[in-house]
Amino acid sequence: MNQYDAIVIGAGHNGLTNGAYLAKAGLKVAVLERNPYIGGATVSRELHKGWYYSNCSYVSSLLRPEITRDLELPRHGLQVVPFGGGTTFMRNGDHFHNFDDHDRLHREMSRHSKRDANAYDRYAADTSLQTKLIRPYLMRTPPDPTSMKPRDLADLLEFARSFMALGEEKLLDTIKFWTGSVGDYLDGYFETDVIKAHIAGSGIIGTALGVYSPGTAYVLLHHYMGDVDGNVGAWGFARGGMGAIAESLSKAFQSYGGEIICDANVDEIIVRDGRAKGVALKDGTEYQADIVVSNLDPKRTFLDITNPKDLPEDVLKKAQNFKIRGSSGKLNIALDGLPTFTGIDPRSRMMGGEMHFSDSLERQERAYDDWKNGTWSKDPYLDMLIPSMTDPTMAPPGKHMMSVFVQYAPPKVEGRDWTDEDKDGFEKSVLDQISNYSPDFRDLILHCETRTPREIEAEVGLTEGNIFMGELTFDQLLFNRPFPGYSQYRAPIKGMYMCSSGTHPGGGVMAAPGANAAREILSDLKRPNTVPGGYADD
């Protein structure tokens, strides 16, 4: 009964996507989920009656449109609704509004600096150039630079050509961009603290680095390379919460005959004669399959659910040294009404956008210093949204749901485990930060779910609470993700694969790792490919 063609471990969005494409190709597939509910970090739960919390991932942009269309996710209930704009509040009582409309943004930037307002066009063009370089590779397996296989050589050549076509100046800029810091990058364009700070947030989200740490410029790009309906860089909400993404993927998967088994906590991947043969659960149940796909992060995949005896030494070492540092926490808050914010008209569309409270790179760097010192930021960087301003299904009418992503929170506090007192202190620093700009906010709180890296790791299974399943620095991107030599979704055990955000092209609810991994599996099985290629921008 427990015999399948393929077993996918973890019913997050990548596991479900991978399962859907394998099932679409005619394989008998089961996706196993440890929790009683699916979604992994793409989940929405009614944790306070009438309020739905997307309590991990909270906004959508990177989800590949090719997958959405191909798996008919809209027919299965998915609707992504964009939101517009953002605000950074300033300590002096002023603010910066990031308008979607180009000319309105110019006027707002001019209020702070005419020169910056003009420089923005140069910044936007240079950043677009970088997104154009990476976007064609999202729905593809990264080429292996050490391989002599024709496919790898051809892909490498194409990759090299697109870089060489840039010309010397832009090529040097590109190398600098991919290895540099977001702070240095922005210093090359802007003079105004608040403008730099507003943009820089995207360079540190989910990353245990500061705005002046090398590698953070790419993280900015990672948040810019998605799109909503062709608007590159735009973000939106999944109607009904991020769980709607997992729900629609699960329906697509089931429509191809796939089976989801919840409360199935995998203990170990069964390996015989160097081949994956299935999985054994902690409760002793066994499922057999010649294909086993892990949607867990690389550390959990190789150090938790694979017997070290079945693995080569280099993979164990690489898994141990894989950089997956926790850097963030999350507050999900049920509000009795809409809070007011200093200097913002409550009817303003900006109430539906992102809100930030760090008005300089200096403050953001200091927030990172706290992380290095082993504690949560006293002056935290927040990416705060009120999804119920856009999506009427998230909270009862007239009430609101607030999602607060918090940076920084270390995986351990001064080297020891988080305590409940620590969690209270962390929560207080966030609530204080918001209250500084919203006097009535605290009185409106009906319920607050606070998640430190401790809770995120324990409940969702993200090691150290790292939201991207591994840091997005160049040493762990493209053919280096998760490790050099293992970027093509194949584990070193025959029949075992990886499909999590720990593989190319990384986290952010893209579903691309799951789809790309399915393409490789089907190729190994010599089955017709069911996975679409990427749309071209040009």
Place this chain on the structure above:
Amino acid sequence: MITSSRETMLLTTPFHSRVEAMCHLNDWGNWMGYTTPNAYFDVELEYFAIRSTTGVFDLSPMNKYRITGPDAEAYLNRMVTRNVSKLGVNRVGYAVWCNDAGSILDDGTIFRLGEQDFRLCSYQRADDWLYWCTLGFDVTITNESEDIAGLAVQGPTSCTVLTLLGCTGLDQLKPFGIAHFTFEGAPMMVSRTGFTGDLGYEVWVAPEQAEALWDQLFECGRDYLIKPIGGYALDLARIEAGFLQAHVDFIPAEEAVRPGRTRSPLELGLEWLVDFSKPLFNGRAALLEEKARGSRYRFAILDIEGNKPAEHSFILKGNKVVGTVTSAAWCPTVKSNLAYALIEAPHGKVGDQLTAEIYYQRELHWTRLMAPCRVIDGPLFNPKRRRQTPAPPF
């Protein structure tokens, strides 16, 4: 002495003071001689109001004709292709009407307000045609266009918002039904109709009530994220929902100058609206002949590979041009690249694989793309809430 005239080229609708206050983009268009917004604040977000919350569209410039008298039903049955006798009181029917050659003059909606009392809403002005058709019928035609102000209130939360406005029991109203309420002591008619393919209503009041209606509607809708929407957002919604637009997807027959440019209902995929069991209606003989002989064109909805909208594209079968695109858009809810095309028969059957010749520009550089496409069986957007009674709250 110099005097200035304040007479403007374009008229304004009864909602104009409110529309103007919310039209942050100042992006105005001309609809039937009225100043109407193309966009209020952001076309995409306006579109998503229709699909996720509630969008409000001022449709006052629609042409409205009251048709009353003992022969009203017989008159309309003669004029339009569908069977009006089957339309009950307080029901609305989508209809097209043709000339004797079986070419479409226009499409619109017929509201049956009583046994002998109808209202026709049409995109085109229809006075002349309506009067010609009265010969031999005991009917009275009244142009009510300026006497009725209308708002389309469309989207998942629209029923809830209108219920709060005082439309008690509105959730029980079936699609294409009409219900009557009072608003500030005056009659307010609500029909479950629209041009978006979503759950939605159209609200009809006297022009004097217009401003108060707008104000209260937006007050009631605040917690349900109500937004005004302009013509661009509505156009996107209608393409996604499969609705035709006169002057875009067909030329009204009376305006066509060049031979062969008119289209019949059969050619536009509207045969379901033609009731040949009626003994006589305008265009019947020609349409029967067309049905026997076969149509020249076939209306097709195309699902096109890739994400480049096929605006103004030629459609090819192999190397041969077999048709052209009339409307096209990347549709944000169904996440598909859709187009309507008129295809020369026998091509264009459901399932046919064709090619769209798409031109698009990036930084002044034009690219020609030959995108494979497939004729699909009806629009992809067709949510349950559109048909559900009772209507869902959101």
